[in-house]
Amino acid sequence: MLNIQRLSFTITTTIAICLIWTPLTLAKEKKPLPPKEFPPSPLEITVPDPLLPQGASQQPLSLEEKRSLEAALDKLNREAIAKLQAGDTEGAFATWNRELRLRRYLGTLAEIEALKRVGGIAYTRNNRQQIRYITQxxxxxxxxxxxxxxxxxxxxxxxxxxxxxxxxxxxxxxxxNQILIIARGNSDVAAEVETLKTIAKIHLDWFDYPAAATTYERLLVLVSNNNDVEQSLQDLAYIYDRTKQPRKAIDARKKLSLIYRQRNDFAKLSALKLAIGADYEVLAKENSNLVDEAFKNYQEAYTMAWDFQQYVRAAEALQRLVSLYIAEGQTEDALQTSQILLQAEERAANFYGMMNAYEQIGKIYLQRQENQSALAAFQKGLELAQQLGSETDEFTQQIEKISGRS
Incomplete structure (x- = not known):
């Protein structure tokens, strides 16, 4: 009886060990298959399609066959659109992929146009896999x-x-770039210019500023039309601003100013002078000798804008001048310019601008220790703030401080 129990225990133990170790052994022996990174593209399926006439893979389709196939593919496109609108996104793109596979039988251009159309839809639907298929x-x-x-x-x-x-x-x-090579080979300057404009815009739209700048610089060598020159210089100035190259921005804007002067376009010229002044102000931080150029351009911008009753721009130029005068410690000039700024804001009917100008004038008078004049400016600023429903704390604090000193 004892022997039978021992034998039973031994068999049970052996079975248990086998049950434990067998899967582990099999797991070691069976190597896992490497995962496929991406499924195969449905656009490369070569299974014959019932919409294709017999022998389509061996010889080009006849004109009649192409017309028949085009009508069938247009129908597939409509079916895909209907599926997408019904919420069947997977079914829609499956139908479009069938259409795209067959479009190549209508010619390369027809296929590309279809790929472009479906690619745009895939992008709006954030279908990355479909975008990958089309790009490939x-x-x-x-x-x-x-x-x-x-x-x-x-x-x-x-x-x-x-x-x-x-x-x-x-x-x-x-x-x-391939088009560019063909245009140059044919000495077709017009085609070269148009292609460079397209390339430059792509770089600019995708924030590749160095490549965009290089392309616009190449364009300027070729273009003679003032409109093309103007657009290229404007884009270059923008790029140089974004890439913090004020010296190059100034060069581009100075060339632009010649175009605007020829046209007597003083509205654009005053804005340009304002931008050039800002560029010189940046450069003046490293070279103080350039401060005068900043003053000069701001003054020209103000004078030009005032003469043509562009009071908003005149006020902007005057504000830049005031800030620069204050930074240079020229409080008398800052005060006089602030008074003119007040007039510009009044003519522009910019009451917030007037309120801020009064605050600025008050602070300059305070710096000059002319308390009564400062008080008068702050009180006028407070009146405007109250009328506009704006914050009044700054004015009331300044008025109380001055009144306490008196």
Whole structure:
């Protein structure tokens, strides 16, 4: 009886050990399959489609076959739109992918236009996988075009636009650079200019300021039309502002000023002088000799704006002058300019501006220890603040402080 119990215990133990170790052993022996990073693109499926006529893969479609296929594909597009509107996003893109696979039988341009259309929809729906499929297909087409001796400019243009739809600016620039090479080879300056404008805009839209600046500088060598020169210089000035290059911004704006003077466009010229003054003010922090240039341009901006009754801009230029005078310790000039600023704000009917001007005048008088004049300015500022329903604490505190001294 004892032997039977021992035998039973031994068998049970052996089975338990086997149950424990067998899965571990199998796990060690069975190596896991490496995961696939991305599923295959549905745009590269080669299974025959019932919409295609027999022999479509061996020979080009006839005109009649193309028309029939185009009508069927337009119908697929409408079906996909209906599915998307009904909330069946997966079904919609599955239908579009079928359409896209078949569009290539209608020619490269037709396929690219369809890829661009669906790519734009995929982007608005944040369908990253679909965007990847379309981008990959566009790259395949681009490689095929690169192997051609004289690729079609129209197809390259469509390719660049399609890349932009799926937000691939670098690939778009590659396509436009191919157009640029063709334009130069044909000595087609007009086409070269238009292509450079497109490339520059892509760089600018995607905040690649160094590349945008380089492209606009190349443009300026080629363009002769004043409108093109103006736009290029404006964009360059903007880029130099963003990249904190005031010296280059000044150079661009000085060239712009020549155009505005030729046109007698003093509205734009006064704004330009204001910007040039600000650039010189930045440079003056490292080179104090340039302060005079800042003063000069602000004064020209103010005078020009005042003469043409642009009182808002005149006030802006005057405020810049006041701040600069105060920074330079020229309180008398700051005070006189503040009085003119008050007139400009009054003519512009800017009551908040008048209120702020009175506050500024009061503080300058305080600095000069002319308390009664400061008090009068603060009281006028307080009256305006009360009328406007604005914060009055600053004025009341200053008035109480001055009254306590008297």
């Amino acid at each position: 297909r566009l790259q395949v087409i681009q490689k095929q075009l690169e192997q051609q001796q004289t690729p079609s400019v129209q197809i390259l243009q469509a390719l660049g636009e399609a890349y932009l739809q799926v937000r691939s600016p670098n690939l778009a620039v590659e396509a436009y």
